[in-house]
Amino acid sequence: MNILAVIKTKSVLTELTDTLKQAYPDAMIMTYTESPKALAAARDQQIDVAFLDEKLPEIDGLLLGRYLRDLHPNINLILVTKVRAAAYDAMLLRSSGCLLLPLSKKDVEKEMRELRNPPGQSKHKRVYAQTFGNFEIFADGVPVAFKYTKTKEILAILINNKGVQTTNGEIIACLWEDDGDPKVKSSYLSNLRQDLQNTLTTLKLNDIIIKQRGSMAIAMDKIDCDLYEWLDKKKKSRYQYLGDYMNQFSWAELVHAELDEISYALDEA
Amino acid sequence: MDEERQARIGKTLYDAICYFEISEDAREDYYRIMDTEITAHGRTTTIREQILRVYSMLFCEDLGAEAGSIAGPDEVEATADRLYIGKADFDPEHWYRMKYHFPIIDDDNYDRFAALVISDLKAGPLHEAMMEQGDMLLVGELNPLSMSEEERQNQKVRTAVL
Numbered sequence: 001m002n003i004l005a006v007i008k009t010k011s012v013l014t015e016l017t018d019t020l021k022q023a024y025p026d027a028m029i030m031t032y033t034e035s036p037k038a039l040a041a042a043r044d045q046q047i048d049v050a051f052l053d054e055k056l057p058e059i060d061g062l063l064l065g066r067y068l069r070d071l072h073p074n075i076n077l078i079l080v081t082k083v084r085a086a087a088y089d090a091m092l093l094r095s096s097g098c099l100l101l102p103l104s105k106k107d108v109e110k111e112m113r114e115l116r117n118p119p120g121q122s123k124h125k126r127v128y129a130q131t132f133g134n135f136e137i138f139a140d141g142v143p144v145a146f147k148y149t150k151t152k153e154i155l156a157i158l159i160n161n162k163g164v165q166t167t168n169g170e171i172i173a174c175l176w177e178d179d180g181d182p183k184v185k186s187s188y189l190s191n192l193r194q195d196l197q198n199t200l201t202t203l204k205l206n207d208i209i210i211k212q213r214g215s216m217a218i219a220m221d222k223i224d225c226d227l228y229e230w231l232d233k234k235k236k237s238r239y240q241y242l243g244d245y246m247n248q249f250s251w252a253e254l255v256h257a258e259l260d261e262i263s264y265a266l267d268e269a
Numbered sequence: 270m271d272e273e274r275q276a277r278i279g280k281t282l283y284d285a286i287c288y289f290e291i292s293e294d295a296r297e298d299y300y301r302i303m304d305t306e307i308t309a310h311g312r313t314t315t316i317r318e319q320i321l322r323v324y325s326m327l328f329c330e331d332l333g334a335e336a337g338s339i340a341g342p343d344e345v346e347a348t349a350d351r352l353y354i355g356k357a358d359f360d361p362e363h364w365y366r367m368k369y370h371f372p373i374i375d376d377d378n379y380d381r382f383a384a385l386v387i388s389d390l391k392a393g394p395l396h397e398a399m400m401e402q403g404d405m406l407l408v409g410e411l412n413p414l415s416m417s418e419e420e421r422q423n424q425k426v427r428t429a430v431l
Binding site for chain 1: 342
């Protein structure tokens with residue numbers, strides 16, 4: 001769990017950090033007294049919980065909360081304030097909670113126990129990827145429609161790569177093999193990536209893709225997938241590999257051998 | 270040809286970007302305009318490349334960008350934070366990237382951000398505000414989020430004019 005604490009007063013920040021460290025020794029806790037620096041850090045790091053001082057200079061706690069939510073839609077915001085009336089603003093921001101100063105250890109722990117979006121504990125995943133048979137991707141039970149068919153293939157490539165960052169070059173190689181001018185393909189890929197981004201943004205599913213400069217990966221923990229479940233639970237999985245895998249993509253044929261081997265090993269076990 | 274380029278990087282492009290996330294028609298308009306080939310200074314280029322050249326010239330000079338170079342994702346991402354409307358503040362009214370909701374700038378949208386700024390300067394509300402109220406697009410120093418509060422207050426700010 002990654003926790004961001006942005007509190008103007010150093011003594012309060014220290015007190016809060018000590019409480020969090022005791023209660024969550026495995027958590028990564030980032031502390032700041034200035035909101036711009038905290039925002040810069042939040043661009044590079046997943047944030048699960050943010051404690052925000054309402055009275056921060058330059059970017060106040062409420063505004064910082066809005067900016068953080070743009071970056072991390074499932075973030076739990078906890079406003080830290082001196083005045084009870086601020087709880088109303090915290091509610092408008094759909095915060096997870098609100099803490100009154102002076103802080104009490106009990107209240108901090110209570111807010112952490114009752115987070116609005118407990119990290120890593122989401123029972124319901126909105127996206128299901130079907131890889132056995134023909135590849136299809138569903139959001140809330142409905143097949144996702146992309147503008148270009150090749151956009152869906154990009155998603156298939158990322159899912160096939162199981163969370164590994166896949167470079168634009170690797171995606172181009174899969175989509176077109178060695179067919180055509182790489183410069184033109186690069187421009188086409190740019191349109192496909194934008195189509196992917198647009199579609200996921202419209203469905204509020206941006207967090208299923210982890211992007212880096214020039215590469216992308218699927219966030220495996222954000223989707224349900226028959227392949228992943230089968231690889232994890234083997235014979236106990238609801239899904240079983242029966243020799244069909246992403247049938248519509250030629251590059252997927254290369255994966256069959258690997259999946260066949262796993263399947264034979266399971267049968268013999 | 271210069272007139273043709275000028276006409277295309279205008280209000281239609283600005284509107285297409287503003288509605289990009291909610292309208293298929295806007296996206297079509299955006300891609301069509303950005304991929305349009307034009308001839309500038311005797312060579313064939315696209316509106317996208319031309320915009321990225323202008324963006325580089327206006328905002329990337331102190332990143333070491335050479336004259337006539339095209340801004341890439343790194344350059345646009347590194348300079349987006351330094352753009353303000355009228356006043357160098359981080360609220361959504363003055364902080365350009367937040368006003369137009371670009372929390373992340375990467376390979377997938379850097380050209381759209383650059384096109385937004387340039388078309389806004391040329392034919393959007395920024396252009397109107399410049400004419401009517403004197404509100405200018407301000408260019409602060411690089412990496413404002415990493416500065417101390419005092420450094421930010423004392424940073425050098427210039428105006429951007431097309």
